[in-house]
Amino acid sequence: MAGKRDRDRKPPDFEGRQAVLSTMRNAKMARSAHAYVRGNTMQFYEWLETRGTTVLPDGPALWICGDCHTGNLGPVADAQGRVEIQIRDLDQTVIGNPAHDLIRLGLSLATAARGSDLPGLTTVHMMEALADGYERAFARATKGKEIGGLKRPESVRVVMKEAVRRSWKHLAVERLEDTKPTIPLGRRFWPLTKEETAQISALFEKGAISQLATSLRARRDDGAVSVLDAAYWVKGCSSLGRLRYAVLLDVDGGVVDGDDLCLIDVKEGVKAAAPRYPGVDMPKDNAERVVEGARHLAPFLGERMRADRLLDRPVVIRELLPQDIKLEIDQLTQSGAMDVARYVAQVVGIAHARQLDHRARAAWLKELRRARSKTIDAPPWLWSSVVELAGSHETAYLEHCRRYALAIA
Incomplete structure (x- = not known):
């Protein structure tokens, strides 16, 4: 019953998100x-x-x-x-x-x-x-x-x-609670404003960003990418309160099976609180800093990440794979x-x-x-x-x- 009440609970509007997220954190x-x-x-x-x-x-x-x-x-x-x-x-x-x-x-x-x-x-x-x-x-x-x-x-x-045995179905059921090509609104996913929807659609019209969905070995490099659904994602702990979106993409149309679908995590890059050495050369943009650090520390992840801007804030974009747990x-x-x-x-x-x-x-x-x-x-x-x-x-x-x-x- 508690799970059903969570799903039926009305998500907060854009202005009310921060207070709810702070309580959850x-x-x-x-x-x-x-x-x-x-x-x-x-x-x-x-x-x-x-x-x-x-x-x-x-x-x-x-x-x-x-x-x-x-x-x-x-x-x-x-x-x-x-x-x-x-x-x-x-x-x-x-x-x-x-x-x-x-x-x-x-x-x-x-x-x-x-x-x-x-x-x-x-x-x-x-x-x-x-x-x-x-x-x-x-x-x-x-x-x-x-x-x-x-x-x-x-x-x-x-x-x-x-991790090795997991497939798209495992990821979909775990993250989306279903294998349907939609993102279910409720406790974990909240509706977007019109501005958020428009800017997310524009983001994935950029070639450098849409290539994230076609970079996997099983997909065509020139495959057409389209946004099927998107939602605000209530995810993490210390990161609750930042911009965070789940975006469901389709590659090449048809939505035949998991190889055609991509779940993208779009996460705001904020100023690092971790102390850095003085005088070192790092990207000033916080999303670019995260991507550059990933390329050095976690090459498997770094090659699957991009930096861009959304709502005039830096964001890190990456596809979530079933093996990432x-x-x-x-x-x-x-x-x-x-x-x-x-x-x-x-x-x-x-x-x-x-x-x-x-x-x-x-x-x-x-x-x-x-x-x-x-x-x-x-x-x-x-x-x-x-x-x-x-x-x-x-x-x-x-x-x-x-x-x-x-x-x-």
């Missing part, structure tokens, strides 16, 4: 401490501004995720159908300090461990595995060895197996926690290492291995940062829950 963040960490990126950046710069090493300048938690990693397909685990959300990407990605990832894993009721000793070993996995990626790259082909833990193998690590087991930490750290390490030459890789690896203590086999700054952040986020999460309870009472 607060509700999502109240679900668990891990959800709060994933949704409240600002607290992490505020910590970096006040404390992190005095205790962290100056890593090499490279494109970082900027919001490197476990939910932002997962299987990603390229235009040729290959699938790899890569970083899949680049909203906060900047040229900055790679130490920031390591700490953010460590905080996410530590929070997931607490949510899984694992002992503190397991968290200690997870941080050691995190450091080991990241360093392994750099060590192999420094020695000129192939840095792909990682050994996947069981939880990752399950996700990859699911989250690597959900909300629940960890004591036996598998270290394997997961080591694996995701290697994924991030590969994304960082591929951007550097031999000398820069070797120098960063040396810094990572410097000044190890006898009590934990991980960089002291990594451990102390994660401990401090885990404590402050737990306090902030409980306070968030108190305010949310008052708001809905």
Whole structure:
């Protein structure tokens, strides 16, 4: 019954969207401490501004995720159908300090461990595995060895197996709740204004944008592309409140099967809160920044993204493929926690290492291995940062829950 009430509830008008989205975001963040960490990126950046710069090493300048938690990693397909685990959300990407990605990832894993009721000793070993996995990626790259082909833990193998077998029907049922060539309005999809409808139609009349739908191996490069339907998309957590649209396209007409249909995600690119290195050369347009960062950090995803403008705001456009799913690590087991930490750290390490030459890789690896203590086999700054952040986020999460309870009472 609750699902039916959600579908029957009248969506807000254009002016009322922001208030509804803010309430939904607060509700999502109240679900668990891990959800709060994933949704409240600002607290992490505020910590970096006040404390992190005095205790962290100056890593090499490279494109970082900027919001490197476990939910932002997962299987990603390229235009040729290959699938790899890569970083899949680049909203906060900047040229900055790679130490920031390591700490953010460590905080996410530590929070997931607490949510899984694992002992503190397991968290200690997870941080050691995190450091080991990241360093392994750099060590192999420094020695000129192939840095792909990682050994996947069981939880990752399950996700990859699911990703590879998925088809358009899986994507349609998951995202659109049906396989019909329409976007159902309701809780997740809201109607557009006339201006939004007109501008979305104009956007996909541009050759560079419509080519996103014809770039896949199974489609003709010169196929005609038309907009079948579009809606405002209530999606994400920290991104709720930005422009976000789902656009359903048809390639070559006929709407015969999934190969003819494309689900496009149009997402506003906003100014990154993640700290960047001063004086670095990055695109000033926020959508172009996201696309450029993706090309360096997640090539499979980057090649399937375009930057443009909609309603006079920068937007990132990409086709959602059935294989693009989250690597959900909300629940960890004591036996598998270290394997997961080591694996995701290697994924991030590969994304960082591929951007550097031999000398820069070797120098960063040396810094990572410097000044190890006898009590934990991980960089002291990594451990102390994660401990401090885990404590402050737990306090902030409980306070968030108190305010949310008052708001809905």
